[in-house]
Amino acid sequence: MNNEIVSPADVVKKDEPRPAALKARKASKTKPATKKAFPKKVRMEVKKATRKATKPTVKKPMQRREFPYQRVLEMWKAGKTLETIARAVGRYQKNADDPLHGFRVNLTRFHKGVKLNGRLVKLPHRVSKSSLKLSRKAGKKAAA
Secondary structure (H helix, E strand, O other), rough: OOOOOOOOOHOOOOOOEEEEEEEEHHHHOOOOOOOOOHHHHHHHHHHHHOOOOOOOOOHHHHHHOOHHHHHHHHHHHHOOOOOHHHHHHOOOOOOOOOHHHHHHHHHHHHOEEEEEOOOOOOOOOOOOOOHHHHHHHHHHHHHO
């Protein structure tokens, strides 16, 4: 035995025939010498002719929906709950974290007063004035 160090590159036999797949892959790299059907200038004109003129899509801003103050007032006087009224007027957002948030904001505005048919109409509170005063005081204290 020889005491020579043999590297993996020396072990590979270079006389082995190559597989057919490698030969086919190597042969496919050559480019065919066929002419293109149209010259480049004609192709560009055809492409321009086939393009359609498209109008840019213009997104319209969200339209503000009118709040149905009159309908809310009637249901409020009938003693309906907030959720019932909100669902009836289409202001209940079922997938939101707070489904009644937007509705309550409109009610707050309504409590301060809204013009309906030329008259200032205020939504009456369902609690006493003293408890309303205490809740305002607590809110101001928490905000400070």
